[in-house]
Amino acid sequence: MDPEQNAPENATDQVESEAPTRVYLHPEQLAMIQTPEALPVPVLQRSVLRISYVPAIMPGKWFNRWHERFGDRVQLAEVPVREARGLDSLHQDLCLIDPALNSAEETAPEAPAEVSAEATEHAPIERKDVPENPFAHMSIVRPDREPASTDGEKYHSIRLYEELPVVILPVDHVLTVLDEVPVEELAEEFLLQPASDIPAYEEVSRAWRESAGRIVPEGLTDKETIELVAAGVGLYIVPMSIARFYHRKDLTYRPVAGLDTYPVHLVWPRAPKGEPRSEELEALLQDFIGIVRGRTATSERGSETRQARAERIAAEKAKEKAKARAANARREARDKKRANAKKNGNARQHARQSAKAASARRGKKR
Numbered sequence: 001m002d003p004e005q006n007a008p009e010n011a012t013d014q015v016e017s018e019a020p021t022r023v024y025l026h027p028e029q030l031a032m033i034q035t036p037e038a039l040p041v042p043v044l045q046r047s048v049l050r051i052s053y054v055p056a057i058m059p060g061k062w063f064n065r066w067h068e069r070f071g072d073r074v075q076l077a078e079v080p081v082r083e084a085r086g087l088d089s090l091h092q093d094l095c096l097i098d099p100a101l102n103s104a105e106e107t108a109p110e111a112p113a114e115v116s117a118e119a120t121e122h123a124p125i126e127r128k129d130v131p132e133n134p135f136a137h138m139s140i141v142r143p144d145r146e147p148a149s150t151d152g153e154k155y156h157s158i159r160l161y162e163e164l165p166v167v168i169l170p171v172d173h174v175l176t177v178l179d180e181v182p183v184e185e186l187a188e189e190f191l192l193q194p195a196s197d198i199p200a201y202e203e204v205s206r207a208w209r210e211s212a213g214r215i216v217p218e219g220l221t222d223k224e225t226i227e228l229v230a231a232g233v234g235l236y237i238v239p240m241s242i243a244r245f246y247h248r249k250d251l252t253y254r255p256v257a258g259l260d261t262y263p264v265h266l267v268w269p270r271a272p273k274g275e276p277r278s279e280e281l282e283a284l285l286q287d288f289i290g291i292v293r294g295r296t297a298t299s300e301r302g303s304e305t306r307q308a309r310a311e312r313i314a315a316e317k318a319k320e321k322a323k324a325r326a327a328n329a330r331r332e333a334r335d336k337k338r339a340n341a342k343k344n345g346n347a348r349q350h351a352r353q354s355a356k357a358a359s360a361r362r363g364k365k366r
Helices: 013-017 028-032 040-045 060-070 086-090 201-202 206-212 221-230 239-245 279-292 306-343 347-365
Strands: 049-053 076-080 096-098 140-141 156-161 165-172 236-239 251-257 262-269
Touching: 040 060, 040 076, 040 096, 049 086, 049 279, 060 076, 060 279, 086 140, 086 262, 156 279, 156 347, 165 239, 201 206, 221 236, 236 239, 239 251, 262 279, 306 347
Parallel strands: 049 076, 049 140
Antiparallel strands: 140 262, 156 262, 165 236, 165 251
């Protein structure tokens, strides 16, 4: 039979049908990420737990511990989001677009992560209190940028650490002669942020601000504001990590005395009453909480289910009992041997055994 008789009429159609499905992240969520390259779609597809974090946060030590302990069985996706978008990432379902189906769904992990024009026009993503499959399960945020994160009725929250406030200024600014800038020294300096955001500055600069009448720019990102500092427009107070993250050769920073520190929190939504999370997901959340709190790998709290934990504890107890039984058997054998030696009239042998046993006991006490 001629092989060509069984060939498809259109070979191009066959190639296209065998091509991998191109899956894209919804444009809204793509815009939420710091850089698309930082979060390939295949990583999202394979992930079981997703943790977002805002710029300049350095969660690497916690992520590394997760990968060391659980990476072989639970895939974690590290989700770098833009400024003040941490909470947003908690309230959207993960939305992957399959152009072949013209719908949002998860497909093969091998699908590429590029974005095309096909993935640019879609309905807005619905915001939910607790999505079933969230874009991020937990988020590391700065409460000063996202005040709603401190709402205890909506979110669980763990304070991770505090950041030192610094003022970013040009390298040739007069205040660079100081190792630490008292907030009073900023009384006649124009800050590129609302004075109400920094109460101590608001108080000491009130008279100067009223006379100067300068308008603070709005809607700028940290990076854009820092560019204004470089242009000599004003100064900018931020957590030290942000100053380091956007470091420029023409700028420097100094700690500011008299200001409150900036907290960094791990937050995640509270489950609705009567609708608890699955035991498996709750265990994973507890695993990550344990890592950020410094809990060891042998801690009983974690990703085990109640049944698995009970089985592990029972096995450990059985092992301890077996060790105790073996120790008792050895002790009984020694005692029996000594008794037989004494009974047979071998006093010298009995004395040697007694002396040896006494010496061993003294050694253990030391």
